[in-house]
Amino acid sequence: MKKASSINVGTRLIVQLFLLVLVIGSLLPLYNVIAASLKSVDEFVANPFFPPRSPISGNFVYAALSSHLLRYAVNSLILVPIGLVLYLAVCVSAGYAFGKMRFRLKRPLFLLVLFLTIFPQLLLAIQVFKLISLLHLTSTGLGVILTWVAYFSPFGTYIMTTYFTDMPYELVEAARIDGASPLRILVQVMTPLAMPMIATVAIIGFQSMWNELPFSLLILQNPAARTLTLGIAMMRGEYGLAVPTLSAALVIAMAVPLVMFLIFQRRITLGATAGAIKG
Amino acid sequence: MRHRGLDRDGIAPYLFLAPLLVLLAAFILYPVIMNLIASFTEWKGYGAMKWTGLSNYRAMVSDQAFWTSISNTAILVCYIPLSTIITVFVAALLREGIRGWQAYRAILYIPNLLGPVIIGVVFSIYLRDDGSLNLLIKWAGGSTVRFLSSPSIAINSIGLVQVVWVHLGFGLIYFLAAMNGIDQSIYEAALIDGAGYFQTLWRVTVPSIRFAIEFWVVFSFIEVFARMFSYIYTLTRGGPGYGTFTLEYGIFVQGFEKFRVGYSSAWSAVLFIFCAVISVMQIRLMRRRNS
Numbered sequence: 001m002k003k004a005s006s007i008n009v010g011t012r013l014i015v016q017l018f019l020l021v022l023v024i025g026s027l028l029p030l031y032n033v034i035a036a037s038l039k040s041v042d043e044f045v046a047n048p049f050f051p052p053r054s055p056i057s058g059n060f061v062y063a064a065l066s067s068h069l070l071r072y073a074v075n076s077l078i079l080v081p082i083g084l085v086l087y088l089a090v091c092v093s094a095g096y097a098f099g100k101m102r103f104r105l106k107r108p109l110f111l112l113v114l115f116l117t118i119f120p121q122l123l124l125a126i127q128v129f130k131l132i133s134l135l136h137l138t139s140t141g142l143g144v145i146l147t148w149v150a151y152f153s154p155f156g157t158y159i160m161t162t163y164f165t166d167m168p169y170e171l172v173e174a175a176r177i178d179g180a181s182p183l184r185i186l187v188q189v190m191t192p193l194a195m196p197m198i199a200t201v202a203i204i205g206f207q208s209m210w211n212e213l214p215f216s217l218l219i220l221q222n223p224a225a226r227t228l229t230l231g232i233a234m235m236r237g238e239y240g241l242a243v244p245t246l247s248a249a250l251v252i253a254m255a256v257p258l259v260m261f262l263i264f265q266r267r268i269t270l271g272a273t274a275g276a277i278k279g
Numbered sequence: 280m281r282h283r284g285l286d287r288d289g290i291a292p293y294l295f296l297a298p299l300l301v302l303l304a305a306f307i308l309y310p311v312i313m314n315l316i317a318s319f320t321e322w323k324g325y326g327a328m329k330w331t332g333l334s335n336y337r338a339m340v341s342d343q344a345f346w347t348s349i350s351n352t353a354i355l356v357c358y359i360p361l362s363t364i365i366t367v368f369v370a371a372l373l374r375e376g377i378r379g380w381q382a383y384r385a386i387l388y389i390p391n392l393l394g395p396v397i398i399g400v401v402f403s404i405y406l407r408d409d410g411s412l413n414l415l416i417k418w419a420g421g422s423t424v425r426f427l428s429s430p431s432i433a434i435n436s437i438g439l440v441q442v443v444w445v446h447l448g449f450g451l452i453y454f455l456a457a458m459n460g461i462d463q464s465i466y467e468a469a470l471i472d473g474a475g476y477f478q479t480l481w482r483v484t485v486p487s488i489r490f491a492i493e494f495w496v497v498f499s500f501i502e503v504f505a506r507m508f509s510y511i512y513t514l515t516r517g518g519p520g521y522g523t524f525t526l527e528y529g530i531f532v533q534g535f536e537k538f539r540v541g542y543s544s545a546w547s548a549v550l551f552i553f554c555a556v557i558s559v560m561q562i563r564l565m566r567r568r569n570s
Contacts, residue, residue: 012377016377028412029404029405030389033404093299094295094299101291101295102288114565115555115559115562117561119307119505122530122550123554124310125310125534126544126547131310151306153303207392213508214509218535236400246404257397261392272449
C-alpha cells in the first residue's frame with residue numbers, strides 16, 4: 001500500500017476529517033435503526049434520534065416471536081446452505097469443463113453462459129413462476145432453491161472457469177496418464193486445488209441467495225415458508241407496525257451477515273473483486 | 280498434447296455441463312423466449328393466449344408509466360458518473376497511507392454486506408418525512424426534504440442511496456485492489472517532475488486503472504437496469520404515483536398485481552434489449568481482460 005506520498009501533514013489532517021465525516025454519515029442510518037430498536041414506542045415518539053434513555057429488549061422478543069422472524073431465519077438457514085451445495089456442485093463441474101476440457105461447443109456455450117449472467121429476476125419472473133407452479137413447487141423450498149441455483153450459477157461458473165483456466169495443464173495430464181477418469185480428476189485432483197476460489201465463490205453464492213428477494217417473493221406465497229429477507233421486506237409494508245419493532249427485526253436480520261463478515265472478512269473482500277480483477 | 284483434436288474429452292464435458300445447461304435452459308432461456316412470444320398476446324398468466332400482434336407495444340408507448348420508468352432509469356444512470364468520481368477519489372485518498380484506511384474501507388463496505396432489502400428498509404425509516412435525517416436537517420436550520428414522499432425527489436433518493444452510497448464500499452475495495460497493481464516508479468517520477476496531487480491523480484492513477492473503471496461503469500449499468508427491484512420494493516413500492524417506477528418495477532406491477540402478463544411482457548422485451556446490450560459490453564470487457 002505504501003507509495004511516495006504527495007500530500008503533507010496539514011492536508012493529511014483534512015483528509016482524515018473528511019473520511020471521518022463520511023464514515024459517520026454512512027453509519028447514521030444504521031445507528032438510527034439500532035437506537036430505535038431499543039426504545040419503547042412512547043420514547044421513540046418523544047426522542048426519535050438520540051440514544052434511548054431507558055433501553056428495552058421487548059421489541060426484539062416481539063419481532064422474533066409475534067412477527068415469526070425466528071421461523072423465517074430458520075427457513076433461510078435451511079434453504080440457503082442446501083442451495084449453496086447444489087450451486088457449488090454446478091459451478092465447479094461446469095467451470096472445470098469450460099476451463100480445462102476440450103469440446104467442440106465450448107466457445108458458443110461459454111458465451112451463452114456469459115450472456116445470461118445479468119438478466120434481472122423480474123425479466124424471468126413471470127415464466128419462472130409459471131414453470132414452478134407447473135412443477136407443483138409453489139411455496140416449496142425446492143422451488144426457490146432450483147430457481148436460485150439456476151439464476152446465480154452463470155456468474156459462479158464464470159469465476160470458476162477463469163480459475164481453472166489459469167491452473168497448469170500438467171496436473172490434468174499427469175492424472176490422466178495415471179488412468180484417472182474425468183470425474184476422478186475433477187473430484188480428487190482439481191477440486192482440492194481449487195479450494196481457495198471455491199471458498200470465494202461460496203461466499204458470493206451465500207450472499208446472493210441470502211439477500212435474494214424477487215424470486216422468493218413470487219415463489220414462497222405461503223407466509224410460513226418465507227425467508228428472513230422476504231419476511232423483512234413484507235414487514236416494511238405491514239400497516240400499523242411500529243418503527244421500534246421494525247427496527248428490532250432489522251437488527252436481528254443484520255446479525256447473520258455481520259457475523260459472517262467478522263469471520264470471513266478477508267475472503268469477502270477478495271470475493272468482492274473476484275468477478276472483475278484477474279488473480 | 281493440447282491440440283489433439285477439438286473433441287478430445289469426448290462426452291465428459293457435456294456431462295459436467297449438463298446440470299448448468301438444463302437449469303439455464305429451463306429458468307433463463309425458456310423464460311426469455313416465452314416472454315417475447317407473450318408480448319404479442321393478451322394473456323392473464325393462465326388460460327389461453329390471444330394473439331394481438333403489436334397492440335401491447337402500442338399501448339406501452341402511450342402509457343405514461345412506461346415513459347416515467349424510462350426517464351427514472353435515465354436519472355439513475357446520471358448518478359453513475361457521480362458515483363465513479365467519488366469512489367475513485369476516496370480510494371485514491373485511502374491509498375495515501377491514511378491512518379486507519381483499512382477500518383474505513385471495512386466500515387464503508389457494510390451496506391454491501393447487509394443486502395438491498397435490509398438497506399432499503401433501513402432507509403425507508405431514516406428518510407421518512409419525520410425521520411432522523413429530516414430531524415438533523417431541521418436542527419441545522421433547513422426545512423423538511425420529502426426524500427421518499429415527493430415523486431420528483433424520491434427517484435433521486437434511490438439514486439443516492441443505491442448508486443452512490445451502497446456502491447462506494449464495493450468500489451473502494453475494487454479500486455484499491457486495482458491501484459495496488461500500479462508501478463510505484465511512475466509515482467516517484469511524477470513527484471520528481473513536481474506534479475501536484477490532483478495532477479498525479481488525473482494523469483497517473485486514473486489512466487493506470489482505466490480498465491477497472493470501464494468494468495465498474497458496466498457493472499453500475501447492470502445494477503441500475505437489472506438490480507434495482509429490491510431497493511424500490513422496500514423503499515417506495517414504486518410510488519408516490521409512478522414516481523419511482525423502473526422497467527423492472529413496472530413488469531412486477533403489470534404482471535403480478537394487475538395480471539396483465541401479455542402487456543408486462545412487452546415491457547420485458549424492452550428491458551431485455553437494454554440488458555442484452557449491457558451484457559454484450561460486459562462480455563467484450565471480460566474477453567479483453569482474459570486475452
